[in-house]
Amino acid sequence: MTTTEAGAALAGANATDSARAGLSNLRGQGTGQADPARVSAVVGAALEGIRAAIRDNKVTYEEFDAFKQWLIAVSDTGEWPLFLDVYLEFEVEKVAAQTQQGSVGTILGPFWLDGQAQLTTPATLPMRDDEPGTPMILAGQVTDTDGTPLRGATVDIWHTDDEGWYSGFASKPPAGNLRGVVACDDEGRFEIHTRKPAPYTIPLDGPTGQMTQAAGWSPWRPAHIHLLVAAPGHRTLTSQLFFTGDPYLGNDVASADKPELTLDPQPTGNGDEVRSDRDFVLEPG
Ligand code: MBD
Ligand code: FE
Numbered sequence: 001m002t003t004t005e006a007g008a009a010l011a012g013a014n015a016t017d018s019a020r021a022g023l024s025n026l027r028g029q030g031t032g033q034a035d036p037a038r039v040s041a042v043v044g045a046a047l048e049g050i051r052a053a054i055r056d057n058k059v060t061y062e063e064f065d066a067f068k069q070w071l072i073a074v075s076d077t078g079e080w081p082l083f084l085d086v087y088l089e090f091e092v093e094k095v096a097a098q099t100q101q102g103s104v105g106t107i108l109g110p111f112w113l114d115g116q117a118q119l120t121t122p123a124t125l126p127m128r129d130d131e132p133g134t135p136m137i138l139a140g141q142v143t144d145t146d147g148t149p150l151r152g153a154t155v156d157i158w159h160t161d162d163e164g165w166y167s168g169f170a171s172k173p174p175a176g177n178l179r180g181v182v183a184c185d186d187e188g189r190f191e192i193h194t195r196k197p198a199p200y201t202i203p204l205d206g207p208t209g210q211m212t213q214a215a216g217w218s219p220w221r222p223a224h225i226h227l228l229v230a231a232p233g234h235r236t237l238t239s240q241l242f243f244t245g246d247p248y249l250g251n252d253v254a255s256a257d258k259p260e261l262t263l264d265p266q267p268t269g270n271g272d273e274v275r276s277d278r279d280f281v282l283e284p285g
Contacts, residue, residue: 007170007203007204007205007206008077008079008203008204008205008206008207008208008209009077009078009206010169010170010171011082011110011111011166011169011170011203011206012077012078012079012081012082012203012206013077013078014078014168014169015078015079015081015082015110015111015169016078016080016081018081018110018111018112018113018114018168019080019081019110021114025114026108026112026114026228026236070207070211073206073207074207074208077206077207079203079206079207079208081110082110082202082203082206082208083207083208085107085108085109085110085254086202086208086253086254087254089107089108089109089254089256090106090107090254090255090256092107093105093106093107093238093256100235100283101145101281101283102145102235102237102280102281102282102283103229103237103239103279103280103281103282104239104258104260104261105237105238105239106238106239106240106256106257106258106261107238107240107254107256108226108228108238109226109240109254109256111158111166111168111169111226112156112158112226112228113158113168113179116156116158116176116179116180116181117176117179117180117181118180118181118183119180119181119182119183120182120183121182121183121184121185121189121190121191121192122191122192122193123180123182123190123191123192123193124192124193124194125157125177125178125179125180125192125193125194126176126177126178126179126180127177127178127194127195128173128174128177131161131162131177131178131195132161132162132163132195133161133162133195133196133197133198134162134195134196134272134273134274135193135194135195135196135270135271135272135273135274136193136194136195136196136265136273136274136275136276137191137192137193137194137268137273137274137275137276138157138190138191138192138194138225138241138263138275138276138278139189139190139191139192139275139276139277139278140189140190140277140278140279140280141184141187141188141189141190141279141280142155142184142188142189142190142229142231142279142280142281142282143188143279143280143281143282144234144281144282144283144284145281145282145283145284149186149187149188149189150184150188150231150232150234150282151186151187151188151231151232152184152231152232153183153184153188153190153229153230153231153282154181154182154183154184154229154230154231155181155182155184155190155192155227155228155229155280156180156181156182156227156228156229156230157179157180157181157182157192157194157225157226157227158178158179158180158225158226159178159194159197159224159225159226160178160197160198160200160223161173161177161178161195161197161198162195162196162197162198163198164197164198164199164200164201166200167179178194178195178197180192188231194225196223196243196265196274197223197224197225198223199220199221199222199223199246199247199248200220200221200223200224201219201220201221202219202221202253204219212253217253218248218251218253219253220248220251220252220253221248221252221253221254221256222242222243222246222247222248222249222252222257223242223243223246223248224240224241224242224256224257225240225241226239226240227239227240227241227280229280229282230282231282233284233285234282234283234284234285235282235283235284235285236282237280237282239261239280240256240257240261241261241262241263241276241278242257242261242262242263243262243263243264243265244262244263244264249262263276263278264276
């Protein structure tokens with residue numbers, strides 16, 4: 001895909017708005033209280049990591065000034081959600097996963113939007129009349145850790161189009177494209193009709209992408225489908241699904257792909273349509 005003139009700035013501004021407004025709905029408000037010992041331990045370790053990088057690499061004033069300019073640019077473009085979710089969220093998710101049961105999850109990322117189309121299974125995600133890409137069905141069932149089908153389950157799903165653009169964060173796809181919250185049937189079953197997403201590159205015209213390329217790292221994420229699987233009385237699962245054979249698997253700029261999350265969609269015989277079946281297990285809580 002190519003970047004548009006509005007690439008980094010549009011994606012960044014919208015991700016910043018979404019992080020401000022939406023994340024408190026999804027994960028709840030913090031308590032506002034911070035234990036000084038905790039602040040000292042975490043912030044102290046983070047600062048010492050940066051100081052060590054300076055000492056060990058004999059960082060110059062020229063480099064320190066470039067770092068300052070770069071941080072200002074991250075703020076100006078609204079790329080804090082992008083930068084944080086690409087380079088740090090996977091470690092937070094790994095910490096959280098140490099005490100979680102149920103299906104394997106991964107990071108949320110910066111491009112979830114609250115309040116998308118409410119659909120009922122079997123559902124077709126909102127899309128353009130001529131939406132490009134391979135038609136794909138994702139189907140499965142949501143159960144408890146003891147195997148009980150979960151009544152009232154929902155699957156919030158969002159992904160890029162066939163060119164790697166997210167609606168709401170790029171000017172090309174219309175608002176709400178390839179996003180929806182699907183209500184499952186009484187036994188937690190869902191069937192979602194969509195298009196296979198494409199690999200995604202972070203914007204290359206913003207500071208996160210420019211830093212990535214300056215380091216010689218790949219800016220790509222493998223193609224992926226984002227999911228929030230929820231049911232009353234259960235912890236909401238945040239996950240993503242990837243595709244066998246994707247050239248960027250194992251080299252995800254966001255370090256968020258996991259072998260357990262790979263799909264291998266098979267032809268249904270209906271034109272070039274493919275299908276994957278995937279069940280989700282939610283832990284009580
Ligand atoms: C994405 O599409 C994404 O899912 C993450 C985690 C980071 C950047 C872009
Ligand atoms: Fe994504």
